[in-house]
Amino acid sequence: MARLNLAIISLVFLGTVLGSRGQYEYDDDNVVAISENSTLYGLSEDFYRHACPQVYSIVRAGVEAAIKIQQRNAASLLRLFFHDCFVQGCDASLLLDDAPFFIGEKTAAANNQSARGFEFIDVIKASVEEACPLTVSCADILAIVARDAVVLSGGPNWEVALGRRDSLTASRAASDHFIPDPTYDLPQLLSSFQAMGLGAEDLVSLVGAHTMGFSRCTSFEQRIYNQSGTHHPDLNIEPGFLKQLHDRCPPHGDPNTLQPLDWESPASFDNGYYKNLVSQSAVLHSDGTLYSEAIAGFAGIRELVEKFAEDEQAFFASFARSIVRMGNLRPLIGDKGEIGHCDLLNCLLPRSPSSRNLVYYIHGIRVPANSSQRPFPNGYGEVFRNKITESYEYDSRQIGVYQGSYPTVRDGSVVSLRGTISLATSDGVRARFNVRGPYDFSQLTSIMPISGTLGGRSFLGIQNATVLFAYGRNGVVKGQAKICV
Numbered sequence: 004m005a006r007l008n009l010a011i012i013s014l015v016f017l018g019t020v021l022g023s024r025g026q027y028e029y030d031d032d033n034v035v036a037i038s039e040n041s042t043l044y045g046l047s048e049d050f051y052r053h054a055c056p057q058v059y060s061i062v063r064a065g066v067e068a069a070i071k072i073q074q075r076n077a078a079s080l081l082r083l084f085f086h087d088c089f090v091q092g093c094d095a096s097l098l099l100d101d102a103p104f105f106i107g108e109k110t111a112a113a114n115n116q117s118a119r120g121f122e123f124i125d126v127i128k129a130s131v132e133e134a135c136p137l138t139v140s141c142a143d144i145l146a147i148v149a150r151d152a153v154v155l156s157g158g159p160n161w162e163v164a165l166g167r168r169d170s171l172t173a174s175r176a177a178s179d180h181f182i183p184d185p186t187y188d189l190p191q192l193l194s195s196f197q198a199m200g201l202g203a204e205d206l207v208s209l210v211g212a213h214t215m216g217f218s219r220c221t222s223f224e225q226r227i228y229n230q231s232g233t234h235h236p237d238l239n240i241e242p243g244f245l246k247q248l249h250d251r252c253p254p255h256g257d258p259n260t261l262q263p264l265d266w267e268s269p270a271s272f273d274n275g276y277y278k279n280l281v282s283q284s285a286v287l288h289s290d291g292t293l294y295s296e297a298i299a300g301f302a303g304i305r306e307l308v309e310k311f312a313e314d315e316q317a318f319f320a321s322f323a324r325s326i327v328r329m330g331n332l333r334p335l336i337g338d339k340g341e342i343g344h345c346d347l348l349n350c351l352l353p354r355s356p357s358s359r360n361l362v363y364y365i366h367g368i369r370v371p372a373n374s375s376q377r378p379f380p381n382g383y384g385e386v387f388r389n390k391i392t393e394s395y396e397y398d399s400r401q402i403g404v405y406q407g408s409y410p411t412v413r414d415g416s417v418v419s420l421r422g423t424i425s426l427a428t429s430d431g432v433r434a435r436f437n438v439r440g441p442y443d444f445s446q447l448t449s450i451m452p453i454s455g456t457l458g459g460r461s462f463l464g465i466q467n468a469t470v471l472f473a474y475g476r477n478g479v480v481k482g483q484a485k486i487c488v
C-alpha cells in the first residue's frame with residue numbers, strides 16, 4: 004500500500020513538475036542521456052525540434068489521459084514498444100493491420116488478445132497529425148509513449164532519440180519467431196535477446212517492466228499445473244504464492260482471468276518485481292527462471308537480480324540504458340519507410356473504393372549481365388511474367404497485389420536489378436516503369452521507387468509509388484509486389 008501511495012504521489016508530482024517545464028527539456032538529474040549509439044543509428048533527441056516541437060507534450064498528455072482511464076494502460080503501452088522493436092526493429096510494424104500483401108503482427112501468438120493500447124496510439128497520432136501533419140512517425144510515438152508510461156508510473160526518465168520512420172510491411176511469422184515465450188528457460192531468453200544484439204544485463208533489466216501490469220492465466224497455467232510435462236507445478240514457486248496462483252487460476256477456469264505480474268504493486272514502476280523473484284513469487288516461468296536457473300551456472304544473472312531487488316536506483320539506471328539500446332534496433336531512417344498512419348499503410352488509405360477490376364501483369368525485370376551478384380543461379384537475367392491476383396482501385400490511385408514466385412532468387416541476396424516493369428490492365432491501359440537497383444533482399448522487402456506513365460498520364464505528385472518484393476525462408480522465394488500509384 005505504501006508503495007502504491009508513493010506511486011500516486013510521484014505521478015501527481017511528476018505531472019506538475021514536467022508540466023511546468025519546456026517541451027524539450029527534462030532536466031532531471033536522473034535523466035539518462037542518449038547514448039552515442041543512438042546518434043550512430045541516425046536518431047537524435049532534437050529530430051523534431053523545428054518541425055514539431057510540440058510532439059513531446061502532445062504524447063505526454065495522451066499517455067496521461069490513457070492512464071487516467073486505467074492505470075494498467077501504462078503497462079500495456081510500454082509493452083507495445085518491446086513487441087514492436089523485437090520484430091524487424093522499432094518501425095511501428097506492430098501497429099499495421101493486415102494488408103492484402105501481408106499478415107500483420109497483431110494476431111501473432113504474443114499479441115493476440117493480449118497486446119493492448121492501440122487505440123491510445125491512434126488518438127495520440129491524430130493529435131500529433133493535427134499539430135504537425137505528415138511529420139512524426141508512429142515508431143517515434145511508440146518510443147516516447149514507452150518513456151512517458153514509465154515516468155508517469157514512478158520509474159526512471161531517459162532522453163528519447165527520434166527520427167525513425169514507419170515500416171511498409173509487417174510479419175506475423177516474424178513476430179511468432181522473435182518475441183520470447185513465457186515458457187522459455189534462461190538460455191532461450193538469453194539467445195532471443197542476443198539475436199537482437201542485447202546482452203544478459205539488458206534481459207534482466209528490461210524484463211523488470213513486469214513490475215507493472217497483468218498476465219492472463221493462460222500464460223502461466225502450464226507452470227502451476229504441469230511444468231515441462233511433469234504434471235506437477237514448477238518446484239521453484241514459493242508454496243504460499245503457488246496457492247494464490249491456483250486460487251486465481253483454477254483448472255479449467257477462465258484462461259483470460261488476470262493476475263498482476265507484481266502482486267504487491269502492479270501500478271507502479273519500482274523494483275518490486277526483483278523482490279518477487281528473490282522470494283520465488285514470480286508469475287511467469289520466464290521470470291522465475293532468471294533467479295532459479297541462474298543457480299545452475301549462469302554467473303552474474305542471479306547477482307544482478309539480487310542487486311536490483313536491493314537497489315532500485317541501480318535498476319532504474321540499467322533499465323533506462325537498456326531501453327535506449329532496444330530503441331536503436333534497426334530503425335528505418337532517411338527515405339526508407341514512410342511517415343505512416345499507424346494502422347494502415349498510406350497507400351492503402353481508402354477513399355471511395357470502387358469495384359473496377361484491374362488485372363496487372365508484371366514482366367521483364369532483368370539483372371544486368373555485368374552484375375557481380377548472381378541472384379538467379381540459371382544466369383544473370385531472368386524474365387518472368389506473373390499475374391497480379393488481386394487489385395483495388397481507390398479514386399485515382401490503383402493498387403495491385405501480386406502473388407507469384409521467384410523460385411530462383413536466393414534468400415538474403417542484394418540484387419542489382421535494372422530494366423522495366425510493364426503493367427497492363429484488363430481494359431488495355433499500359434504502363435512501363437524503369438527500375439534500377441541494387442535492391443537488398445536481406446530485408447523482408449525491397450523497395451523500388453518507380454516512375455512512369457499510366458494510360459498516358461504521368462505520375463506527377465504521386466505519393467507512394469513502390470514495388471515490394473518479399474522473399475520467404477529456406478530459399479523459397481515468394482514474390483509479392485505492390486503498386487501504389
Ligand code: HEM
Nearest residue numbers: 078079082085117183184185209212216217218219222289
Ligand atoms: C524476456 C522475455 C519476456 C517474456 C517471455 C514476456 C512475456 C510476457 C507475458 C506472457 C505477459 C502476459 C501477457 C498476457 O497474458 O496477456 C507479459 C506482460 C507484460 N510484459 Fe512481458 N515479456 C518479456 C519481456 C518484456 C519486456 C522486455 C517488456 C518491456 C520492456 C515487457 C513488458 C510487459 C508488460 C508491461 C506487461 C503487462 C502488460 C499489460 O498489463 O497489458 N515484457 N509479458
